[in-house]
Structure formats: C-alpha cells, structure tokens
Amino acid sequence: MVVANCCEGDPTARxxxxxxTRAPHLVIDGALVAASAVGAGRVVxxxxxxxxxxxxxxxxxAERGAGTAAATVVEVPDRFVASEASALVRYLNSGxxxxxxxxxxxxxxGVDGRPTLVDNAETLAQLALIARFGDQWFRSVGSADEPGxxxxxxxGAVPRPGVVEIATGTPxxxxxxxxxxxAAGWALIGGLAGRWVxxxxxxxxxxxxxxxxxxxxxxxxxxxxxxxxxxxxxIETARILHHLAxxxxxxxxxxxxxxPAIAADMSALxxxxxxxxxxxxxxxxxxxxxxxCAHPDGAVAVAASALTVLSGPGxxxxxxxxxxxxxxxxxxxxxxxxxxxxVFTGAAFTGAAFTGAVRTGAMSR
Numbered sequence: 001m002v003v004a005n006c007c008e009g010d011p012t013a014r015x016x017x018x019x020x021t022r023a024p025h026l027v028i029d030g031a032l033v034a035a036s037a038v039g040a041g042r043v044v045x046x047x048x049x050x051x052x053x054x055x056x057x058x059x060x061x062a063e064r065g066a067g068t069a070a071a072t073v074v075e076v077p078d079r080f081v082a083s084e085a086s087a088l089v090r091y092l093n094s095g096x097x098x099x100x101x102x103x104x105x106x107x108x109x110g111v112d113g114r115p116t117l118v119d120n121a122e123t124l125a126q127l128a129l130i131a132r133f134g135d136q137w138f139r140s141v142g143s144a145d146e147p148g149x150x151x152x153x154x155x156g157a158v159p160r161p162g163v164v165e166i167a168t169g170t171p172x173x174x175x176x177x178x179x180x181x182x183a184a185g186w187a188l189i190g191g192l193a194g195r196w197v198x199x200x201x202x203x204x205x206x207x208x209x210x211x212x213x214x215x216x217x218x219x220x221x222x223x224x225x226x227x228x229x230x231x232x233x234x235i236e237t238a239r240i241l242h243h244l245a246x247x248x249x250x251x252x253x254x255x256x257x258x259x260p261a262i263a264a265d266m267s268a269l270x271x272x273x274x275x276x277x278x279x280x281x282x283x284x285x286x287x288x289x290x291x292x293c294a295h296p297d298g299a300v301a302v303a304a305s306a307l308t309v310l311s312g313p314g315x316x317x318x319x320x321x322x323x324x325x326x327x328x329x330x331x332x333x334x335x336x337x338x339x340x341x342x343v344f345t346g347a348a349f350t351g352a353a354f355t356g357a358v359r360t361g362a363m364s365r
Contacts, residue, residue, distance in 0.1 A: 190220025193298025
C-alpha cells in the first residue's frame with residue numbers, strides 16, 4: 001500500500017496545497033513511482049474532508065484514465081492529528097482517525113494488514129522529479145547532506161506571504177527576503193510544534209535539518225511565521241497550546257489532562273501569575289514522551305521553546321507580564337484555523353472503494 005498524505009494538518013504550512021493546486025500530476029506521478037518501487041497494488045490519496053485538494057486530485061486522476069484504476073482519493077476528518085501517518089492507516093482500516101501509537105510500525109502492517117508507505121505530497125513530487133531527471137540532476141542543487149529543493153511557507157508579518165521553493169541550504173535571511181521581509185524579530189520555525197527563534201541571530205543559518213537543529217530550531221513542516229514588532233511570544237504560545245489541547249486525540253492522560261493544564265498555565269503566566277512558571281517547569285518534563293503518540297511532545301516542545309526565550313533574551317518582556325503591566329501585543333499572527341469539534345470516527349472504510357526543463361522552480365513547473 002502507498003498512502004499519499006495530502007492533508008497538511010498544520011495550519012502554518014501551505015506547501016502541499018499549493019503543490020497540488022499547481023502540479024497535481026507531479027504528486028500522482030510520485031505516488032505511482034513509489035507504488036512501483038515497493039510493489040504496491042493500491043494507492044490512496046488522503047485529503048481533509050471538503051478540501052479543494054480532493055477535487056483537484058480526483059479531476060487529475062480522471063484525466064489519466066485507466067492507468068490509475070488502482071488509485072483513489074479518500075477524505076479524512078479535518079483534525080490536526082487525523083493526518084498523522086498511523087492515524088491515516090487506522091482510519092482507512094476502521095473509520096477511526098486517531099493515531100495508533102508510538103509502537104505501530106505501519107510499514108510492516110498497515111492498511112488491510114499490508115506493509116504501508118506513507119509520504120506527503122512534497123516528498124512524492126520530489127520522487128517523481130528524481131525518476132524523471134535522475135539523481136545527479138537532483139543533486140545539482142542543495143547541500144551535500146540534503147540535496148535538492150524544499151518548499152517553505154513564509155507567513156505572518158511579511159509583505160509577501162506565500163510558499164517559495166528553495167535549494168536546501170539556503171540561508172534563512174534569503175528565504176525571508178523572497179517574502180520581502182528583513183531578518184529581524186521573533187519567528188516560529190517548524191509549525192505548531194516548532195521553535196521560537198530570534199531572526200537576527202539565525203539569519204545566516206542554512207535551511208537544513210542539521211543546521212536548524214544546531215541553531216535551536218527544527219525544520220518541522222517547513223514554515224516560518226514572523227511576528228510583527230511588538231508581537232508577543234508568550235501570548236502566541238498560549239494560543240497555540242490551547243489549540244493543540246483542543247486538537248488532541250484524547251487517548252491518554254498527557255493529551256486529556258496535560259495539554260489543557262499547560263495551556264492554562266501559559267495563559268496564567270501571560271496574565272501575571274508567577275506560580276504558573278513553576279508549574280510549567282514541573283509539568284513539561286512530566287508530559288514529554290509519555291503520550292500514546294507524539295502530539296503532546298510537540299506541545300511540550302513549543303512551550304519549552306517559549307520559556308527558553310522568556311528566560312533569556314525575552315526576560316524583560318516576561319517581567320512586564322509578571323508585573324501585571326501586560327504588553328502591547330499586536331493582533332494574533334500564528335494561523336490556527338478553525339478547530340473542528342467533530343468526533344474522530346466516521347463511516348467505516350472497508351477497502352471496497354479501491355478498484356521540467358529548468359532546475360529552479362522545478363516542482364511548480
């Protein structure tokens with residue numbers, strides 16, 4: 001089985017949606033190449049319920065005729081954790097869109113008990129380009145350890161928000177420049193489970209997994225959300241934590257009780273409650289890596305990142321909150337979308353439905 005994850009559940013990222021809108025056949029090509037490589041007889045394109053991506057992919061598959069008879073588009077609940085790899089497998093098997101857990105090797109036993117490969121749209125598009133042009137062409141740009149290109153969503157307080165294709169290893173300052181933004185102020189890199197960084201410090205950092213980690217950031221979903229002057233890391237983090245608490249699968253204590261607790265603590269800290277800082281420092285390591293899936297870990301990571309900022313270069317701003325003077329924070333910036341309150345389960349899925357010349361901008365081409 002090959003499952004193309006086209007859901008892109010993190011609201012800070014738009015790269016897969018842009019890719020499917022502009023080049024759906026490239027994503028389909030990649031999925032079919034992957035299916036051929038692993039000997040899979042079925043391909044599923046997973047999209048969120050009611051998304052435009054589903055309509056686009058169905059139309060593209062219809063244009064290809066009988067050659068894609070083994071491929072289908074399946075809609076999954078529009079929930080943050082519903083697009084996690086094992087949650088997609090669980091939904092396709094039973095209609096329950098919650099993660100299977102940390103120790104569920106879907107590559108050994110996934111949909112219908114078959115070994116299942118789950119990749120996102122960008123990865124599959126890259127695979128299609130490698131199959132078309134060869135590995136040396138792919139390695140002609142990017143860094144030696146991470147060759148090729150990457151799609152990066154740049155949003156927040158930037159003049160030209162959008163998705164840009166870069167050679168991996170491009171400095172963060174150059175990525176921001178493509179959006180018309182200077183490398184200054186605070187930004188969230190990597191999505192809702194990402195890290196807060198001072199752009200003036202990380203500006204020369206290359207956009208690779210290793211370089212971002214060395215700079216205290218993560219690649220994550222490939223997004224950079226820039227706060228405006230006066231933007232508040234504390235208030236934005238509280239918003240993110242409340243969103244993640246509401247988006248959990250509710251399968252374990254860290255998700256059911258831990259995430260609402262740290263969200264409340266972060267809000268209390270923003271309101272000037274000094275004891276909230278002690279509670280957060282006690283609770284975060286208690287929750288980390290204790291959940292049934294990695295969802296609580298992501299919330300802990302972004303919360304811990306905010307505390308690092310607020311106890312270091314942002315300490316003066318934290319004292320402003322603790323003095324109950326508040327702050328003149330700008331309007332909320334980090335996109336969270338609308339939290340869908342619907343249940344995870346849906347109609348059970350039985351499997352019966354399965355019956356570029358230039359290098360730069362190659363994927364958009």
